[in-house]
Amino acid sequence: MTIYNAPHQDAIFVLDQLVGLDQMAADYQLEDTSLELADVVIQEAGKLASDVLAPLNAQGDKQGAQLVDNKVVQTPGYAEAYQQYVENGWATLTGPVEFGGQGLPHVLGTAVNELWHSANMAFALCPMLSQGAVEALIAHGSDELQQRYLAQLISGEWAGTMNLTEPNAGSDLAAVACKATPDGEQYRIRGQKIFITWGDHQMTSNIIHLVLARLPDAPAGVKGISLFLVPKFLLDDQGQPGELNDVRCISLEHKLGIHASPTCTMSFGDNDGAIGYLIGEPNKGLNYMFTMMNHARQAVGLQGLSISERAYQQALAFAKERTQGTNKEGRKIAIIEYPDVRRMLMAMKSGCEAMRALAFTAAADIDRAHHGDQAAKARVEFFTPIVKGWMTELAQEVTSLNIQVHGGMGFVEETGAAQHYRDARILPIYEGTTGIQALDLVGRKTLSDNGAVLGQLLAEMQTDTQQLSLTGEPTLIAIATELEASLEVAQQVQDWLLTKASADRKLAGTISFDYLMMMGYLCGGWLMAKSALQASEQMSQDNRYGTPFLQGKQGTAQFFAEHYLPRARQHGQTILGGLTSTFALTIDQL
Known part of the structure; x- marks a missing residue:
């Protein structure tokens, strides 16, 4: 298996156990869609990502695009890679059949796009923008514009x-x-x-x-x-x-x-x-452009996962090979055996799995919304700023941990760890900064409907938490305990927002970042908990995953609950305090 396709089993697990891809295909009569197809598609995408796109990544970092004679000349090798991408039909994956697309669900396209951005984010930005243009033209373009431009955009021509x-x-x-x-x-x-x-x-x-x-x-x-x-x-x-x-x-x-x-x-x-x-x-035009922007915001959130996954794989490989010190028998010890390195790798792995679960869950809601599910439409609108904001902020930490695992070598450009860190830094900025996403979440997505979607989401989380508690399994009960504590704070925040922040726009803006981050860690913890529950059920029957993988899902879910979920409570407590000190200094005092 190629390294950039390494997460494919986890992707299939999420599509199966959290998204319910086969059930979605049955509900919407998607005859060409199945989990088996998704498995093949993701593995084939991994080959192109690993063999063609990934080798160009470091070269593109060293020799970027150039402006020559009023024309932008791309990095050598990129044009050939793009043609291979187009000729293999990847650009058409989710496009409408009537314009030459394959008509596959958006969530499957999301799973494939993760691989492109992991292998070479700079390259993958080009087809990402094209997909957004397609969405905007489908939603708002006249028949004439659609007929003249959509087929070639969808094909990648x-x-x-x-x-x-x-x-x-x-x-x-x-x-x-x-x-x-x-x-x-x-x-x-x-x-x-x-x-x-x-x-x-x-x-x-x-x-x-x-x-x-x-x-x-x-x-x-x-x-x-x-x-x-x-x-x-x-x-x-x-x-x-x-x-x-x-x-x-x-x-x-x-x-x-x-x-x-x-x-x-x-x-x-x-x-x-x-x-x-x-x-x-x-x-x-602004309303129309939001179709493209919202597509881009979810895509940028996915980039946060992608670059984090690339960094995790690099850190894992290095930790297995790098030796430091000896044991009592005089054998050199790989640094992966040290507790702090294991902590960092678990933080990276569990963070990636939580981001993947959230990105795919939100993408599946887009598919359901396209088929007329209004509840899914409201849910994906709520998820979008969290996907974009929280996932790209977490990517800063994960790519930084990659450098830390490498030690001094991580600070040296030749290892490539620094490139992932630098590439990731744009993610919380473009397509709307984290602050803008936070304001969108607290204002348009929470206060505007008096917390209706938030309340439904918290209620669903509460139901799943109770299911975990009833299993009798110590690991699942421990996860449920952490999730329950975070949910309690989130419910307090919900009441606080609806009573205080709605009357004070400055207050809502002041706490918006903490609200977004709280919801990010809470959603991640919830989906990891659901994954652990599903893994437990799968272990009691014949399954396609194998016991080691399913035990691993429970292990990363427990680590996320212990390591990341307390952050949700911390952000929640910060909100409840009101952050009145934000404006304690005058501009001259800053």
């Missing part, structure tokens, strides 16, 4: 991007100044966008930019933003890329990490204006 940020409009999209002037049935786009991931490259014959801009008569603020499709090359009468549009990359950012992923400053309309096409209705 063309790539997609998301153009939001401007020099004076970062998270505050109300300040977007890019202009769109009507020109018959099309528009002329003029303005500049910054931090555009894979904004230009030579790997595809066209790049489809989704761009936020303002019409001449648009109202001020976010209510006056429209969404436009702006192709790099205009299509000819046969629907093929023809004339170069008035859009180009004018600079590349020099970044801490993900060097092979070009982060572009894009200029639209330096000459006659870039030709663009309105998506949906005027002045509703």
Whole structure:
């Protein structure tokens, strides 16, 4: 088994025991979907990840994308890898069948995407953005735009991007100044966008930019933003890329990490204006763009898992090989035998398993929502900021632990541990910072519905906790005890939020980060507890996993309960204290 496919058994366990993939396929009449298919697909994806993408990762870090003669030239080997990715049909995995996709569930695509980002996050960002563009066009594009652009985006023949940020409009999209002037049935786009991931490259014959801009008569603020499709090359009468549009990359950012992923400053309309096409209705662009942004937020959360898994595998391999000291018989001891190293490896492994469980659970709710399940829609909206915020914050710790396990060698670039740490650092920032996710969770996802979805989630956790307690198994009872203590604090936080924070926006914003992190550790602990319970049931019958794996699931669940769940209580207690000291100093005193 290849190293970057190592988590495939855990992925199958989550798809089977937590997601219920076979039952989902039966419920929604997904005749081509099954757990057996998922097993084969994940293993095959692991081969491409390990054999093709992973070897390019360090090279991309050393030799990133370059801007040459007004064109972005990608890292050597990336174009060939992308073509192999496309030719093997990976880009079409979850796309609609009517546009050439395979129509497989989003949750299976999530399991596969984990492998791409583990192997080479800088590379995987390109198809990730294309998938987001596809989602936005499916949801909001006219029939004409769908017919002209979707098939090639889904096949991977063309790539997609998301153009939001401007020099004076970062998270505050109300300040977007890019202009769109009507020109018959099309528009002329003029303005500049910054931090555009894979904004230009030579790997595809066209790049489809989704761009936020303002019409001449648009109202001020976010209510006056429209969404436009702006192709790099205009299509000819046969629907093929023809004339170069008035859009180009004018600079590349020099970044801490993900060097092979070009982060572009894009200029639209330096000459006659870039030709663009309105998506949906005027002045509703921000709502439309949230379709793409929410897809990206879950995808970035998945990147947190992916880079953590890559770091864990590297740390595990190093700990098995690196010797330090001798035992009484004079035998050299591998550092994996030392308690503190074992603690770090368990923290990494249990953290990865919890993140995987949450990412797949949220992805499955997206599938259920697509089939009309309104409760699943509300749940995935609640999960999205947690997936994006908590998982990317935890990735900072896990990738840092990888360096610590390596000791001094981890601080040396040649080992590669530092690259994973640097690459991971962007994750809590782009597609909405952790602070923005936290505000979204406390405001739009909790206070706005008076805690309805939160209450349902906590009730479900309580039911599962009681099931654990009734098993009579010491390990499961110990997990239940930790989960019960965290749940009690979370329920206190729920009452506190609904009585105090709703009346004080500054207070809600002050405690929002701790609320997000509390819910992250709580959700992770809950899903790990469910995994331990399912593992126990599987051990009592014939199963596909084997006793060592199932015992391992219980072990990592217990470690998560002992090591991480107390953090949920700590964050909860911080919330209940109100954090009044946050504004204890004046600006001059800071």
